[in-house]
Amino acid sequence: MAVDQLSAPLTKDQAYALVDAVMERDDLALTASAHENEETGEWFFEATCDSPPDVESFSELARLTLGGDVDFSVDAIDPEINWVARSLEGLAPVIAGGFYVYGSHETAPIPAGYTAMRIDAAQAFGTGHHETTTGCLEAIERTLKHRKPRNLLDVGTGTGVLAIALAKRLKTPVLATDIDPISVKTTAENAEQNGVGRLIIPLEATGLDHQTINRNKPYDLIVANILAGPLVQIAPGMGRVADHGAIVILSGILEHQAARVISAYSRQSMVLRQKIIKKDWATLILEKL
Template structure:
């Protein structure tokens, strides 16, 4: 039976919305569910979660989880047939983070001459630079580049490949990305070619694939994924880094920051800085 596409919208105070989002992340039955969280009305303190289930079972699970969180107004709205991805991308403004300018084809003529221009056509992959986690990673990386360079860079959960491509375009001799999602790897490799970037992307689960290990240890590891896999991969990320190497971690809510920090501190990392965008956090850590 085909699924009639729907959008689930939940609104409420920030604390309740963040707790509800954390509950979605923690539910193993909703692993991979697509949602966003953002501030809708600053004056009224209203935050909003938008979820886009891909099956009736996932719709029921997300709705029940949001309702169970208590205090949020939850509605389910049908989505009419349309090329939502193309419509959304055509309306996305370009993103400027430090030296980086991330844009789509519709904004090709707006790129400033002084910027490192990254044309990213997302397709079905995550990472156009607009989300607070991707923007946070680019900001953290741009700041690090002011005082040092990273010859060997690994991007775990690469999505569109924007972070590895940014590294390749700013002088990294090796820029490798890995993702468990095959279409994302294909899109990332297409984006690398579009940007004339010497970055390559591998379809792999974890960091033990031979095409990932062969270029390690790395000077810098990006991991813009989710809090649970960030915790689970803390040991592998440590082993993938050179001593003194840097990890830029994101994909976690501010409410999950302490948990992720604790996992890496226990592996001998030190916290260099934390960046916050809306409800999201980006951590910059250094291996001892």
């Protein structure tokens, strides 16, 4: 499949706002991100799209979101290169919430006292390096200090890092769902290499409207590290599948979006117990009343 990268220099706030707007739709991009050039300090919006990208639709969305024109550039991506893996290889291990996340390139010994997970860069989101993932790992650590949930659901599992963290700590099966079949396959592979293949149940599913999800409800711990827009959309489904007293951990939320997500889940009788802030990202720990 031919893939292109569409990009534009913007301010930090503009780049994040446009990422959020693009990811609210399912017809424009495969992925979208905002990042800073460490040498120049300049911020960029980037989107990976099927070739050719719909530049006019991007421009229209930018005008609606940012109030002005944006000069996008388009570059072809070599289909023979896994750019996700190339960009992430060599990353240092991550320590978060008592978990140690590392890649197969890492040769240093695993420090004592941590739950180790080997997660290599792949064509799916979640190596543990992003603030949303470290926030979730810390939220899991805080939750497990006081509870021992038995029916676990990971929505938007990506590489399976959160599901694997739960399975390793609790020795309990985790239903790990994602809309992306590559993520489902990656999760299964990562679960096997981390010794919890029998505990992770990978499932391709859109949202929470799937017979397997509903057959196994109610869940007493749910984690979902996706984006603010989709989290708001699936809030009613979360309310249906969460047990009374369940803990629901949500991330993929920019700090300024947290109030909207909290409001959506309050309508499902969920109250905010804790908020973890890492840079511009918020992780929410909610409880279903």
